[in-house]
Amino acid sequence: MTDGRFLTLLFINPANQHDKDILEENYRVIVKEFKNCVIIGDKGYIDKGLQNLFKLGGVQFIAIKRKNMIKSNEEGMIYSQLNKSRKIIETKFSEMIEAYPKHIRSVSKKGLSVKLSLFTIAYNIKKLEKDYYNK
Template identity: 45%
Template sequence: MCSIKKRYYHGYKITCVTDGKYINLLYISTAKKHDLTILKEKEEDFTERLKGETVIGDKGYVSKEFSEKMKKKDVIFVAMKRKNMIKSDEERGYHGFLSKLRKKIETLFSVVDNLGLRFIRAVSRRGLAVKIILSLLAFNFYRLRSDGN
């Protein structure tokens, strides 16, 4: 709460799935939820939309149990390991390969961050969701238009 103006501030988190060009899937949740918890809650939708795909998550999604569960549902889910989890040279090479793939994604998220989604003023949750969705939709249209040139 901002004590001077007696206003409350709420944190929200955007969880996105992207192919490196477009944002294909979007979940909005409270910021205090762990990344993996969000996917577990949306598991049915997540697996239905990404069946047959390989998904590379960042370090917040490390879970062997979750990866195995996804594999049974025909989604290959790979999470970047934290530095202290990499033991062999083989793992280091594989991690480097995944890092190169994720660089494209991190660049995309950097561009999305420049849309001003980090601090949004909204009166209601619905207003917040509308602003986020419209911004990301505009981003996808921009990317689509850029591909056409």
């Protein structure tokens, strides 16, 4: 999860597990960390049940609708802005992935988690430093 500038929450799960399932499994953590916030998901997260679940926890979860699901011009403009925000976030993730080493060697899941956490902290510090000097 990201606030658009810094990575704030990281889950490490098997690659064959759908992101939506990861959200459901980590619901309590996400609601605790992002209460009164908005989470924007791509088209793969369209699920009224998931939206209602997060709404109960005080988090607004919005999945960007497919073009054929948008009913009005006003709704189209809203989803266009959400899509732009989502693309900015995706770009930040791509930048972060480029900053990570291509191969990470670890013996255990815990070791991998520690290394990813350290890389993430280093990435956030680098972004903070860049923002500071570009004022």
